[in-house]
Amino acid sequence: MELITDISKMQAFSLSAKGEGKRIGLVPTMGYLHEGHLSLVRAARAASDTVVVSIFVNPTQFGPGEDFDRYPSDLERDKRLAEEAGADVIFHPSAGDMYPQGFSTYVEETKLSKHLCGLSRPTHFRGVTTVVLKLFNIVLPDAAYFGQKDAQQALIIKRMVRDLNLPVRIEVLPIIREEDGLALSSRNEYLSPEQRGQATVLYGSLVQAARLIGSGERKASRIKEAVMDMIESAGEARIDYVSIVNRDTLDDAEELRGNILIALAVFIGKTRLIDNLELNLTEE
Numbered sequence: 001m002e003l004i005t006d007i008s009k010m011q012a013f014s015l016s017a018k019g020e021g022k023r024i025g026l027v028p029t030m031g032y033l034h035e036g037h038l039s040l041v042r043a044a045r046a047a048s049d050t051v052v053v054s055i056f057v058n059p060t061q062f063g064p065g066e067d068f069d070r071y072p073s074d075l076e077r078d079k080r081l082a083e084e085a086g087a088d089v090i091f092h093p094s095a096g097d098m099y100p101q102g103f104s105t106y107v108e109e110t111k112l113s114k115h116l117c118g119l120s121r122p123t124h125f126r127g128v129t130t131v132v133l134k135l136f137n138i139v140l141p142d143a144a145y146f147g148q149k150d151a152q153q154a155l156i157i158k159r160m161v162r163d164l165n166l167p168v169r170i171e172v173l174p175i176i177r178e179e180d181g182l183a184l185s186s187r188n189e190y191l192s193p194e195q196r197g198q199a200t201v202l203y204g205s206l207v208q209a210a211r212l213i214g215s216g217e218r219k220a221s222r223i224k225e226a227v228m229d230m231i232e233s234a235g236e237a238r239i240d241y242v243s244i245v246n247r248d249t250l251d252d253a254e255e256l257r258g259n260i261l262i263a264l265a266v267f268i269g270k271t272r273l274i275d276n277l278e279l280n281l282t283e284e
């Protein structure tokens with residue numbers, strides 16, 4: 001496996017691979033890899049000739065006071081895990097090279113990014129779409145792999161690809177969870193043992209919502225109330241949002257029908273965690 005830090009070297013590598021007819025799969029990450037990331041690497045391995053994992057903690061997607069300065073990292077461990085999962089290249093550029101002095105061009109999705117996480121993180125998705133477009137232009141992937149864990153992000157990337165006619169196939173893979181249901185996240189590292197216990201309330205409350213829906217409840221307000229009650233019962237939990245939305249538009253749903261997404265963001269202490277559950281209620 002090769003580690004490439006230089007942007008022009010990465011682009012030259014990809015141009016040469018494509019010249020040989022190779023299909024490139026890209027897995028964009030911020031590093032501190034876990035099984036969620038590795039599931040994407042394995043999917044890329046199965047469908048590509050060359051697998052590139054990017055590791056870049058992207059400053060433009062963090063807001064003031066967020067955890068950019070203390071985001072966990074362990075490049076040596078990441079290299080080992082990525083290689084074991086089938087990566088050919090780790091692309092690990094510096095922030096200074098990605099955003100040179102005077103950088104002033106951003107790409108912004110203007111509708112979907114106003115919902116859910118966009119409300120409390122107003123510049124987040126502009127940073128995401130900008131860096132992902134840059135990575136596409138550098139790595140030239142045929143396909144790029146994203147996790148359903150960040151459902152809104154995946155939807156926005158798909159919209160950008162459609163709207164800007166980018167020649168990349170977007171694959172979205174299921175959420176990988178711990179045994180007790182907590183979605184894997186590099187940020188779980190921040191949790192104290194006690195907070196780690198409380199963090200199970202995110203998935204627990206989604207399961208509770210699914211149970212209510214299973215027993216016939218269709219009023220979003222009632223389901224939201226039950227979810228919020230359950231989360232608030234966990235010691236250090238503070239709700240950022242609990243939303244029930246149409247999966248394709250992210251508009252709030254009142255009566256549940258069709259493809260819906262129950263999405264939530266919760267602070268456990270200072271750590272902001274997200275989770276979601278997608279349900280299809282079309283067969284009624």
Ligand code: AMP
Binds near residue numbers: 036147150176183
């Ligand atoms: P991150 O490093 O957190 O920016 O995540 C990089 C990619 O891995 C994104 O597409 C995430 O959605 C995906 N990812 C993160 N956690 C999980 C998980 N628990 N299951 C599946 N995919 C994940």
